[in-house]
Amino acid sequence: MDFLNALVTLANFVIVPGLAYGAQLALGALGVTLIYAILRFSNFAHGDTMAFGTMAAILVTWGFQALGISFGPLPTALLALPFAIAITGVFLLGTDRVVYRFYRAQKAKPVILVIVSLGVMFVMNGLVRFIIGVGDIGFTDGERFIIGARDFREWSGLDEGLAIKTTQGITVVTAVIVMAVLFWFLNKTRTGKSMRAFSDNEDLALLSGINPEKVVMVTWLIVAALATTAGVLYGLDKSFKAFTYFQLLLPIFAAAIVGGIGNPVGAIVGGFVIAFAEVLITYPLKKVLGYLLPESLAPSGLVQLLSTDYKFAVSFVILLVVLLFRPTGLFKGQSI
């Protein structure tokens, strides 16, 4: 019984939140990795792309709510998601046309593109703040829980409850669907295959008649979909705040590098590695250990390895360890 209680506590506070956060990071890291593989630079504007997409989703959601449209027990934001993706896609294609294309034609060094992405980040960040402000915005509606803590206790007869929020369930399900579609697209369709060829060897791909502009366009559209989905899921799960999204950049980059930048499978694995490490290290394990250990050994402190304020330190340390010992990441990166 104690073992089950410990397991449920762990699931409630570590496994379920870790899965949801990991799925959000994985989607973000997939976007970063795709841009790296096709356009060959680290996009510092990615966090703000997520913020922009989420802002679009919030605005459409408000519109739907004003019209009285809802999605039953599910959040209205899911209905707004396709519209938000379209808006973000158009915006990203616009930035590509106005900003990035010039440097691509020049074959500028990657680091120049990184600085250009800083400029884009400034503009996007300014736009988001301009349009929706800097405050915390919650836009979750519909049913709050799939399983409530009390229902679970009554059903199982355990002392500990397990609560799964609707947003956490939606996050994991959506992420799985998006990833499945992405891999199907990359491996089975003609466009996807041409993207992989372009990423593997640009010159060879150009020789075999692949249109680079089309590949780039499709990439931006996929990135818009991934970033908006990641941003909306994160916002539903927590809340929307422009600055928080900017700060997500670090764990997302860490996830992409840990997995091997340029490698989609790596991005997903990296996302979950970072998320679980972050949640586990900042969660006080006192209760879990209290159930597992005999009473004489039960810990007196909280057994919290690091305070939650240091969650960036977790992704950073993992990043440093990977850079020191395996700079190519867990999976070999550089191509999709």
Place this chain on the structure above:
Amino acid sequence: MTHSMRAPLLLGLVIALLVGTGLVQGWNATLTILNYGLISAIMALGVNLQWGFAGLFNVGIMGFVALGGLAAVLISMPPVPEAWNAGGVHILGGLALGAATIVAAVMAFNRMAKGWPRGIAVVAILLIGFFVFRSVFDVGVDLVESVNPAGTGYLGGLNFGMQNYREWGWMTIIAWPVGGLLAAGAAWIIGKTALGLRSDYLAIATLGIAEIIIAVLKNEDWLSRGVKNVSGLPRPVPYETDLQQDPAFVERAASFGLDPTMASTLYTKMGYAVLFAIFLAVLLWMAQRALHSPWGRMMRAIRDNEVAAAAMGKDVTGRHLQIFILGSAIVGIAGAMMTTLDGQLTPGTYQPLRFTFLIWVMVIVGGSGNNFGAVLGGMLIWWLWVQVEPMGLALMGLITSGMADGSFMKGHLIDAAAHMRLLTMGVILLLVLRFSPRGLVPER
């Protein structure tokens, strides 16, 4: 226009803008902009060393600035003897144990044969060491933070003046180079791990260290009071109130036709401006000497073609580490100066957009690879950063003048004017990169 004319022209523009600000908004505002502009110029100089000379991409400037600020507190504030008596031993002992753990882990890694026993040994040392460190350290932290938490609650600094620390304000100037040392230490750790890999890895590693340094400053109350802030740092220049009490000063002010309050404010700010200008001049002179020395030529050779430089026997990673540390140290010095000017350390106000990316705009706009360009870019962009907000407000006032008072759109637009800054900076950065990628004062 020849290139040699560009720097004087830009200097003229900066001076004209400052004088114009003085005529329109008052000399007090001008001196404030000038002081922060001088500090920004020093930061831009440090970043230009890294980016312009060596092509290193550092996006952790905020962290080095904050470390400089920490140095200002640790040197210029008086120690808190009660806190040292209560928990000083535990804190120092804990830190020593933590350092010993890392040394032991590194030694185990270097001495033991490759294989899984080594991995397990290193992880075990780190884990056990971490718990021992926490068990000693946490006790000290609790003891220190419980000493008068509303007033001090931290260990304090090293100012020998104790209660009379305000009279020992010159110690603050010592804190500036110390800030450089702290920043250099952090840069060494980052450089050791991330240099020699792909260029974007350094960027991401520096992004991370900056966030962590801010997190440490916000949470380690025993060190610098965390978000409770340390205020009332001693100054290297006279206090306004002291000047106003001084009959000789009041008389001199009256002879210029100024009232004592205004005169004392201007005098203090001028004092800062002179100090900062001296530091800027010395650093600029050193940077120029470095650029024109054989070492500077080697740096640019490495930047322009790493493979060729390596083939000529240059230690590319070693040189990169050197210049990365030097540049970060300069940023640290500027960070300490800024905290001195503010008179307080407020970790909550460190924002990457303001302290990292704005400095990048300064360097790119000014002219990467040209020290004068970076310095003037720093002054120019700082002036713009300050002035865009009133300009944005005026613009919004003009746009919304036709709208009904209290309408949603009007309120929203006027609130949003504050965010014009980021948009403007982004657009300026993109325009310069596109149409004048070498900056206003290009490298010769």
